[in-house]
Amino acid sequence: MINSIALRIADFLSNYPPFSLLEKSQLLEISKSIRVIYFEQGKTIFQKDEKVHEYFYIVQKGAVDLQKASENELPETIDKCDEGDIFGLRPLFAQENYQISAIAAEECVIYAIPLKEFKPMAVQNANVGNFLIESFASNTRNPYATVNRGTLFSEEEKEIGFKRENLFDLQLIPVSKKILLVSPEMSIEKAAISMSKKRIGSVIVAENKIPLGIVTDVDFREKVVTGKVGIEEPISAIMNSPVICYSKNITLAQAQLTMMKHNINHICITKDGTPNTKVKGIVSEHDLMVSQGNNPAVLMKAIKRSSSTKGLKRIRNKILFLLEGYLKSNIPVTHISKIMFELNDATIKRVIERCLEKMDTKPPVKFAWMTLGSQGRKEQLLHTDQDNALVFEDVPEEELEATRKYFLYLSERITKRLNMIGYDFCPAEMMARNPKYCLSLTEWKEQFSEWVTESGTDEILLCQIFFDFDIAFGDVRLTNSIADHVYDILKNNRLFLNRLAAQALRNPSPLGFFRQFLVEQDGENKDFFDIKKRGLMPLTDAARLLILEHRVKNISNTAERFEKLAQLEPNNKEIYQASAYSSKALLKFRTKQGLRHKDSGRYINLEDLGKEDKIKLKRCFKTIKELQELIKLRFETAYY
Incomplete structure (x- = not known):
């Protein structure tokens, strides 16, 4: 007799790695031994220091919080598992007690999978074994951790066929630390003598190592030698200001484009790439390859x-x-x-x-x-x-x-x-x-x-x-x-920031009940997923709000704003780094969709996506919920 429950379980598991890597006969065999367990919201699946179970778990419906005790012994959620997510596997393989607790975040149905049935298949199937090693090598499968990020959105340069040294335009340009800083009051004559002694073609005018302007050989030739400005005048009289600045990670292509666009032949390198931090070096046209x-x-x-x-x-x-x-x-x-x-x-x-x-x-x-x-x-x-x-x-x-x-x-x-x-x-x-x-x-x-x-x-x-x-x-x-x-x-305009915060929360987490994607309900894009409105905009709005709160100028890029916030708020470093990653990941995904369909990439037909793609998108969206919770706590949004 056909086991209809096992068939339904096998059908569900076949949509998610590593089970999707198993043979159908293997999948059906293991499904026969799986327990189906229902948990009410708030119920414990396993606790920290509890002896490891004979099973590991996959969420069939609902959501599970993975928690650890914070310094004050209060539980702190460090990861969330939703449909298709596996948890409790690493301690089972290692035969050690649980290091964290798993709590039902809402009503959920969990499949408990016996290790003794699954392990032989994982050992025999190299693809399954590799997947487990790469994806579940930690207690939590934390989406913030670099090692657990999906390769679809990978910012790492480990993909086959990509070697930076083979791409001229993406090689990092060598930054010269042989620089001369002078005060704005120094005379042109003294500055020129110092340049001659150091045998360099430019001088950076600065105060406390913060760049105010730059003077090059061209400026001396066109402004001083021609007699337009006397050598006794201060160097600030001939400096070019503001200075075009970048961080040390500028590529050859970017340097070339910047010089050509601004008609300059030198770029100042500062700590964070803006004119507001100390000078670290300089890049000249001479440094660029033709x-x-x-x-x-x-x-x-x-x-x-x-x-x-x-x-x-x-x-x-x-x-x-x-x-x-x-x-x-x-x-x-x-x-x-x-x-x-x-x-x-x-x-x-x-x-x-x-x-x-x-x-x-x-x-x-x-x-x-x-x-x-x-x-x-x-x-x-x-x-x-x-x-x-x-x-x-x-x-x-x-x-x-x-x-x-x-x-x-x-x-x-x-x-x-x-x-x-x-x-x-x-x-x-x-x-x-x-x-x-x-x-x-x-x-x-x-x-x-x-x-x-x-x-x-x-x-x-x-x-x-x-x-x-x-x-x-x-x-x-x-x-x-x-x-x-x-x-x-x-x-000091806290009232406006609070209102801005309320508006930044207008697009909540893009996942609905049982962690399903929220799609458009009407209009020409009915049943399509709006990745701009539900994915990118919440991150963009949050980054803008938080960077305005810190009064940081000259940084408008969403990912760069989050990276700056990670520096400014070390206690929230993880969530900001995760937000920076998610903003880049979703932008890349939208761009790929747009190129594939020759449109803006904004509206996505979820039917075109594989299960793995959906899982990786969902993990990016978890960050949005965490970030919005931070904003709710920090700003008085309840009044708006």
Whole structure:
């Protein structure tokens, strides 16, 4: 007689590794000996120091908390297991007492699998054995641990076929520590003598080792030798400021792109890659190898030389081809994002330059073009909607509307050409061609003050978008002034941060009852999973909120924000590192989906995903719940 219960158990197990690696006959055989156990919420499955059971466990429905005692002896959840997750295996193999406790987090059905039946199959099947060694080598199978991360999203460089030394554009550039720091008051003559003695081609102007500006041989030739500035003047009179800074992990491609984009031949290396920390070294054009063949530097040159919108569109297609190649080679998404940002940024800059060339008159005042959203956060890999804004210098009131009219016309031409290249128009018209987002410096400051003061739902949503701006073209002093104003009005403004926190929690964990994916219930994307809304946005909103609370400037990338938070809050290091990993993992997954289906990758048909992919996604989403719990405790969100 056919055992229908065993068949149902085998059918369930066949969807999850390592059971999916067994033969059907083996799976059915082991299913006959499995116990089906029901646990009410809060019931204990096993306790710390308890003698190991004869079984290990897999969650069939519900969820299980794995807990350890904290320093004050209170239980602390260190991991969560949901459908398809195995727990209690390592101590069983090691024949040692349980080091943690397993508690039913909700009503759940657990399959108890006898080791004596399973172990011979694991020993005989090399794939099963390898899986167990790699995936369950710890007590907890902690998703925060690097060794337990799924290879689908791996940031590690251990994938077959990927060797950094074989990829010119992703090699880390050697950083020279032979640097000369001088005070802004030092005379040009003394600085030049010091450079000559050290036989170096640049000098960094700094205070307390914080870079203020840089002077190179070119500056001496063009500003001093020509007689424009006297040698008795302070070195600050000829320095280039602000300094373009990066951290020591800058790649050859990134260095080349940065130098070409900014028309510079030196990059300053600081501790965290911003001008706010001490100088650690310098990279010069001399340090770069001459690029050969088809790589990002070649594409950057093509962008800068392009003389038509059609030409830029062709280059954009090549950039997507490059992106696809990087993903297929399992290159870390951190490197991919940086290179794609530089190419996207250069494309936008070239479009603006060409539009300015075609204008009948020059701009009446200085201005800056700001990119918002994913491009502002340096996370735009695929073609997405264009979100942008424009700020121009203050002018007398009688000239304001005429000045705005000029920049609105310019913005109309720019956004139209960006659309032709592949950047769709923003459905909400959040673009510089909209008079609401083409403002003078004072108007922008008043606008931010109004958003922060009123703090309604619409204002909070706009703040979340505009707090992630980045300058793509123009006078950086304008955008810096806006940034300074934003941080001034946020100082000690706990009420606004609490409201921002409430908005950051509007998208809860993307897993529903029994840990199933929450999909769209209606509309054209019905039954599809929205990875942006339910996966990426909760992480992005949380990172923005927490970095604003710490008043940290110049870091807009979500993963980099979490990495900075891990430094600032060592007690929350694990959850922030997990959040940084999850943000990169989900971005990479969305990008792969977008390239596969030739769209934005936002909406995913879960039927197209294998069980393993779903499991790995779920483990990323566990981090979101942990992070949102942290925000709930820290901010007074209950009132909003």
